[in-house]
Amino acid sequence: MLNALYEIGKLWIEKEDLDKINVLLDASKLAKRTKSVLVVELKEDKGNLEYAGVVERDYDSDDNPKYLYRGGSSRGTDITPSCLITELDKTLPNKFFKWFSNHESEDDFFKQINACLIENQDIITKDIGEKFELVSEKVNVLLTIGFISIDGDLKFIGDYEAFRNVLISSATIKYYKKGSNKVKGDGVCFLCDEQKEVYGLVSNSIGFSFSTPDKPGNVPGLLVKDQWKQLPICGDCALYLEAGKKFVEKYLSFSEFGLTYYVIPNFLVNPRQGFDEIYKYLSREDEYLTYRADLVSREDKLAGIVDKLGNILEFKFLFYQSSNNAFDILAYVESVLPSWMREIYDNQLSISRLEFFNEENMKKVLGKDKEGDFVTISNLSNKFATVTNYNWYLSFLRDFFSSYSRTYYLGIVTDVMSEKKLDYGFLLTHFMNKIRENWRQGYGISVPVLKSFALILFFNNLDLLKGEKIMKINLEDSEELKSDSSIIDDFLDAPDKKAVFLLGDLTRKLTYKQYKELGSSPFINKLWGLSLDKNKIIKLYPMVFSKLREYDSAYPVLEENISANLMHAENNWKLSRDEISYYFVLGYTLAYAVNDKKEKDKENGEGE
Structure with a gap:
């Protein structure tokens, strides 16, 4: 399977000339129901950032590289500040604002953004809430941040190298890091067969877990850090695998x-x-x-x-x-x-x-x-x-x-x-x-x-x-x-099958006759809850025959066929309880649909 995904990913990247950013984005999650994007706009003014408001935009998949959306932990922030709004009181503090407080030490730009957001957090929360309330509950809403330059141009996080670096670093670190362990080494890649630095958690990181590095008994030498020896995959091939999975998610999911x-x-x-x-x-x-x-x-x-x-x-x-x-x-x-x-x-x-x-x-x-x-x-x-x-x-x-x-x-x-x-x-x-x-x-x-x-x-x-x-x-x-x-005729290839099927047919004609005259079909209570066997079938036939006569009804050809098949099947019953019950209900259901040209009854049945 990995080889097939690798091949597809490689061909897709070449076909659409995709770069690393495009491959790492979670475009499939946005494609499902996302219709709206809320942008928190900050305005650049003499080297400072000022809050300018919240603007709603229609979602367009062509804009994915601008938003750099890639999901993260359900309990923590996503990989970038762009996030899908679930519940406002959880998404805003735990994903959007928290992302910048977590990353402000990594870049001066992030620190500047975080300061602006803290200063305006109440009004930003209020503005987002008002916009969010107007959006249909049946669609997803993506929350992101944009920057208005001095020239009036609107830029998004995808336009800044600092955010792109975070995406690449955070997305690819999952290829080899598990807790405090770095599961990587120098070896031959399983997919391209080249000697280079290889990682041991690539398949796990893209969703296909073939091993459990949390349990030392499942890894070589009982050492988690040696997990890479089981399925070594290099960084380039990991990217092809990501692309292969995304192609399948987009087109063949x-x-x-x-x-x-x-x-x-x-x-x-x-x-x-x-x-x-x-x-x-x-x-x-x-x-x-x-x-x-x-x-x-x-x-x-x-x-x-x-x-x-x-x-x-x-x-x-x-x-x-x-x-x-x-x-x-x-x-x-x-x-x-x-x-x-x-x-x-x-x-x-x-x-x-x-x-x-x-x-x-x-x-x-x-x-x-x-x-x-x-x-x-x-x-x-x-x-x-x-x-x-x-x-x-x-x-x-x-x-x-x-x-x-x-x-x-x-x-x-x-x-x-x-x-x-x-x-x-x-x-x-x-x-x-x-x-x-x-x-x-x-x-x-x-x-x-x-x-x-x-x-x-x-x-x-x-x-x-x-x-x-x-x-x-x-x-x-x-x-x-x-x-x-x-x-x-071909389905009923034995006398016992024919007898049971035809009895179901005759029984349906009786219950229909009862309903037509009485407004109900009391005879259905005599069918043992449709749990039938040979002995019950033999008992049932004279009961149906006798009850039909009470309504001055007769189906001579059908009745003769049932009698003949019961006689032929007498010492040669091979059907199980469920088979008998099934052939009966099949005849009961198709009583008025199957056109038996041999039937010359005086009274023709009609459907429900």
Whole structure:
């Protein structure tokens, strides 16, 4: 991973001719929500500084070198006096004013500024407060300081060498200093393979901790100062790593459905040409990226890269969580080829376009007032990110696994990226846990059933389920195979599966008939909370049959099919409790969506 970041950083610096200052700035933190900058202006007058007021400016990323913003300790000051305002009563004394009191002994200019700020601290605090109150709570505000020259020109801290030196010194000291220990020495750099002064805390300082120098047992010779021997990196290469991480943060950092992750390209051949292609694509305006109807969100940039490039590179996925200055790596997936990413995207797109999930069927399953296909409908109720034809599997998975264990959710995602097999029984258990929970609480089960079925089709078509495929067809073999009936026929490849599915269908017809006549469906209380097994299925069929007759209803073809499949499956049941329950709720949900041309019932069912 470090080699890939190093390569990207080096190519990016060359491409944009970046200097050290640009690389060391925390531009990504400002880019997220910063819209406003408050500037404390001091006026130069005959060698003295006078307070001139607080001015609000619109934030422009092109001005970052002027502000020299780089975050520091959450409990102390930032690297420079420029800081993001969180709470005024904390930010002003602990970050802004304190920065100058901490640094006044380092430079006469800093001392002069500090004296002016102390003299006018009350009025400055009042003026900042008044300006800050007028800014929307939903945006970040950057606080900085500016200087009006005798000629009337406004300069910022980035225009002064003293401030730039502080940034460079403070930012790079983290490469080798830990407390009172200086972790550096003379050796061969891990990245450029040259003999020079090397540092031992570079990866830690940019957020990728592969060692713990606080614990002597983890370092050579039990001496913290010898930590550099484990991963020696020189100053020049450290800068390339910083640039590589910032490139990924700017262009390839994603947050969707509870996951935050970086996608790190690793070029297999001709790195410069590969980087040029990626850079050309990523550096375009976001609006231009909507050239395809399916690319509707920032996250779909990755789909665009896969479209553009063949297997001249591989992707590394780094999943993480961060808070304040902590950065924890949760999972890391290496060597994901664009061809595999293309399969993941294409299969999601193909499945979302099946008849099961089109608008016509959604009206039958979810209600006549529903508009759009299932992905569109799912997006309307999603609070975490935009659901598209390229990322719906992440959204659907989160619904089933996030409340039980984030580890399970992340584990399945990384297994998919790594092309590892998934346990079908494990998936069904969690699907049914969610479905039963909805059933107990009186919520509808149609949505989780449809989401789970979409996921099964998705994993099956990627050949990610352990054992034999659930379905023996490829959804893209022909247009004919995209019909509901052919997929269901292939999905129900054994008599026990067919019997349970069809009984679910018949039961749904009964509960709908009850609701139509009584205004309620009391029979749902006889379904054992959807925890079904072979014996309960055998008991349930005559109960449904008998109750339908009370309403003068009959579905002879359907009933005959159930009877025949129950008889064929009598001595050959292979389904687990969760499988039986799942096939039942699938039939119950799709009762009015699946068009069985063989059904010649006298009474046609209708959807909810």
